[in-house]
Amino acid sequence: MKESPYALERELGMQYYATSTLGIGGTLRTAPEDFIVDEIPLAGKGGTTGPYLICRLTKTNWELQHAVKEIARRLNISHRRIGWAGTKDRNARTTQLISLYKVTPEEIAGFYLKDIILEPVGQSNEQLSLGDLEGNRFDICIRDAGPEDLAGRVAAVCETVSQALPNYFGLQRFGVIRPLTHRIGELILHGDYEQAVVTYVGQAFPHEIDEVRRVRTVFMDTRDPAVALRELPVQMSFERSMLSYLHARPGDYAGALQQLPPKLLSMFVSAFQSYLFNCALSHRLASGQTLTDPVPGDRLIFANGRTDAVTAANLPAVTLHLARGRCTIALFMPGKDEPDAITGNDAIRDILADMQITAEDFRKASTFVRTKFDGAWRPIALRTVVDASVDETTVRLKFTLPPGHYATTVCREYMKADPLRMV
The missing domain is CATH 1.10.1510.30 (Hypothetical Protein Yqey; Chain: A; domain1)
Structure with a gap:
């Protein structure tokens, strides 16, 4: 483990790297085509009938909220009639599904907007909502990396990524140029x-x-x-x-x-929840606990969303479940519903107490924003298999992540560079 030297990362709660290897440096997103994201849709989502037109949106160098607003303006509809499953990066080439209420394929055929392509793929009785995806595939190039033992350093990090990285919310969750x-x-x-x-x-x-x-x-x-x-x-x-x-x-x-x-208004409050998670995760690592070794009081989350508490009695069984990938240790991102009183959330409770924020404040925000902020459990560890290749000073990384996991969290582990070189 190694502490980040960058004030911006520390300010956003991203205090540690999982590896102690020397970073490869380099720069992400020299061009949008260096950061390619393809959404993996939920199986069986959509069909042939329904009031929602499902389109494949391919955009280059567009922030999603602005893209949606401009698409709505060109189609002469309210932006509230457009839904999506995941928010994608701006400085990138991204492909994802969006739903458009009572828009016809003929209207899409006449649509034109620079660096945006809309392709109808079906109809649905339901609007796409955040989380309606299996995950995302990434194809990323890091350019101008340090050449010294580059292949060896990349291989060492690949090994760690396959086991566990801190599952931080990345910089873009808080704003790239204006992280506020x-x-x-x-x-x-x-x-x-x-x-x-x-x-x-x-x-x-x-x-x-x-x-x-x-x-x-x-x-x-x-x-x-x-x-x-x-x-x-x-x-x-x-x-x-x-x-x-x-x-x-x-x-x-x-x-x-x-x-x-x-959706933008709700992202402010959910970004604060993300900040709390990052801080609590860093607090766990600073206390000497790991991402994969459970202690009594930890909470587990299973693939089906079920959670369970770790006790002294079930610790051997829990250790076996974790080793076999059946569950992962989780932390709670608070909202209007408070979690059970467990040790793993002491850090978040202390932060909220210092900020004088209560569950009632989340309930009031839910009413104001018209979005549920129920709170949620989030795995503390990110793991994936990375297909990495090195060509002189360019490193190419291909991998898949579940929804809500950040590719920049993977990239920062290799680069260990100023976070502004990743945006």
Whole structure:
């Protein structure tokens, strides 16, 4: 195990690597084609009838929320009529299914948008929802890696990846250029809608263009939506929708937040849940516990979603189940439903207590966002078989992950580089 030296990773709770090998460095996403993601749909999803048109969406260098909003605009429908199973990377070439309510194949035939392809593949009686997928296949190139014993270092990490890595939520879960989605979620949980809007619109980050940073800073200082509306680029549609609302209804920050697409609004709170998980997982590793060795008080999650507690009495049987891949140790991401009182969640309880956030705050956020935040168990270990090849200073990685697992969590283990070189 090795501690991350990068402040951004530590700030997001990603404090450790599973391996102590020297990182290969390099850069991800030199071009979108260096990061290819193909969604694996659920077997039997869809059919030949129903009001939802299922389309295969292939996009290059598009953030999903913006792509959906632009698709809706071109088709002259509400973005709320579009559903999807998983949120894919922006700086990548990705393929996934989306559902469109009461849209015909003929309308799709006339659709055109640069770097986006829509292909009808069937109909369904149900909208696609988050989690309606088997997983994702990745084909990733890391370029300009350090050449010294490159094949040996890659092979060593491949061995560890097949056993267990910390199952962190990756940087893109919190925002790539502006990693603050979890902070907006925290503010929503506190009911501080004004500060949530001001932070989302006004918090500037170093890697944004200078003009955008300037406008954000002015808004942060003045909270004048009129000035920001005049000067923010038109493509910053989410910020502009909130500012337009505030300009018409001064002081209604709750209403301004609710101008965002529901799925984006819900992602703020779920990003905070992800942050809590990362912090608790790092706390476990810092305490000397491992990803695969159970201790009494741990919680197990099985493939069917069933959970069970580890006790001194069942420890031998649990160890055997873990070794055979029947279950994995899990941590609870809290929500409006509190978990059983078990040792494995002490770190999360302490963090929530420090932040003065309770289950009632999640219940209020559920009402405000109109999304259930029930809480969920998540495996602490990520494991996959990686097909790796090395060509001079380029490393190619092919692997498959279940839903909700992050390819960048795999890549960071090889690279051990500044996280901004992975986005």
